[in-house]
Amino acid sequence: MAPLRPQQYQSVIAAASEVRDELGLSDEQPVDVFDAIRRRGLWLVFQPMDQVLGVTLNHGSGGIMITTRRNPALQRFTAAHELGHWEMHGTEDMWDFDADITANPSAPKELEANVFASNFLLPRRLLNRRLRDKHVGHDDPVTPKVAYEISRDLGLSYTATVNRIAEVRGLSAGVRRELLKVAPLDIKRDLLGGLEPKNSRAPVWNPAPEQIKDLVVDVGDEIVTTIPENPSTGYQWIPSGQSKSVPDDSASVIVVDSTFENSNQREITAQSGVATGAPGIRRFHLKANAAGEWSQELSLRRPFEPPDKSIDVQVLSGRVKPSPEAVSSQFNATPQVGTQ
Structure with missing residues (x-):
């Protein structure tokens, strides 16, 4: 070219x-x-x-x-x-x-x-601002993870974002090639703590629980968030029923997976019943299923007890945007054109 x-x-x-x-x-x-x-x-x-x-x-x-x-x-x-x-x-x-x-x-x-x-x-000022937000200084290298997060946050492809970073930052052709060699899927696996995305093409978000309320994602996007948990107490974080949507009952984010990771970085599934006795984190993997506002209650309780016996509750909530084609019907008629 x-x-x-x-x-x-x-x-x-x-x-x-x-x-x-x-x-x-x-x-x-x-x-x-x-x-x-x-x-x-x-x-x-x-x-x-x-x-x-x-x-x-x-x-x-x-x-x-x-x-x-x-x-x-x-x-x-x-x-x-x-x-x-x-x-x-x-x-x-x-x-x-x-x-x-x-x-x-x-x-x-x-x-x-x-x-x-x-x-x-992605004008120059917007890109530089996003890099500063990621604590990347003018002379600091741009990592694949930072490039991916900027592309995800702005709704762009990883390739287009890397090309624009290379252009604005004056990166050498070799550095640009190295960034493009990294598969976004590998970055997503890392964000998911080693788990496989349900949809390899979907963006993956990893906010803290308190940040999810400000998160706006597309249909199909995946979200992973973690909460401290100590299985030696017998209590664990458990989703309370299905996620609720506001106001459209068809709109929801579903919990697709829950894993525990102890301080030794060993993962066990929520269904395994294995207790390590060491404190760690509970990782929830969610998927945006349909457009709308949503909420998901998590209760800290013993697995055999009902939700009303919870000793703590956290509510995750956010918004899923409609797909682009769902919001494009603001135009009158489509002209008759030939197919190709």
């Missing part, structure tokens, strides 16, 4: 900055790209396209189609990529496949759209 010439590159950055400025977006806050498309006066629809990731069309007032067959992070980047096509190449229809977005595209217009998307979704 031949890089953009400096003049081209600066022109693309200027285009992304101009759109952000016209929309009144702060360079230190994440952007809702789907809302940005709506505010630019474009229609936006989601279709179950297998090979095509996104389409920019000039029919009528113009609009963008995004596949439903990819995860929300790739959908967001694809939407920003298509917005770049509209802003910079608005006189022609663009049909984008994996090679045009997720790989290193060779076509100049695809490369320009990728640069636009990266700068639009």
Whole structure:
């Protein structure tokens, strides 16, 4: 892939900055790209396209189609990529496949759209602020875990985030390659304490219990949190029934696993009945099943006792966002276009 010439590159950055400025977006806050498309006066629809990731069309007032067959992070980047096509190449229809977005595209217009998307979704000031929040100084190395957490927090892909970090930080090609060699799945396993994610493509979050109430995740995301526990007392943290949703009873986060890890780092399952006698932590693995607000009560009690015999209770709560396609029906009609 031949890089953009400096003049081209600066022109693309200027285009992304101009759109952000016209929309009144702060360079230190994440952007809702789907809302940005709506505010630019474009229609936006989601279709179950297998090979095509996104389409920019000039029919009528113009609009963008995004596949439903990819995860929300790739959908967001694809939407920003298509917005770049509209802003910079608005006189022609663009049909984008994996090679045009997720790989290193060779076509100049695809490369320009990728640069636009990266700068639009992750401007320099926002990236530097997130790095500071992770206690990464200007001369400190960026670890794969930090890159993953920034990508997850902003709803971007790991690859797109690493590429943007390399660009802003001026990382060498070798350092960039080393970061990209790390599989996000391995980082997720580490966040889950060695457990396997239920969905290898889903983001994994690891907040403290008191931080979950501020957590907003996508449908399918997985959450792991830990609470101190001492099995020698006979008491353990147990979920009290199913999670409750507010106000939609179909919306919930479910507990998919519970493990105990003692001070010697040995894990036993909650169902095994093995007691180590040493204090440790109870790790809860949860999955976001559907959109809505939710709460899950955990009670500290002996396994054979009912919940009303608990000696302590913690309530986990948070919010699951609707999928992008569920919130995109703010547009009138989809133009009739040919299939590809």
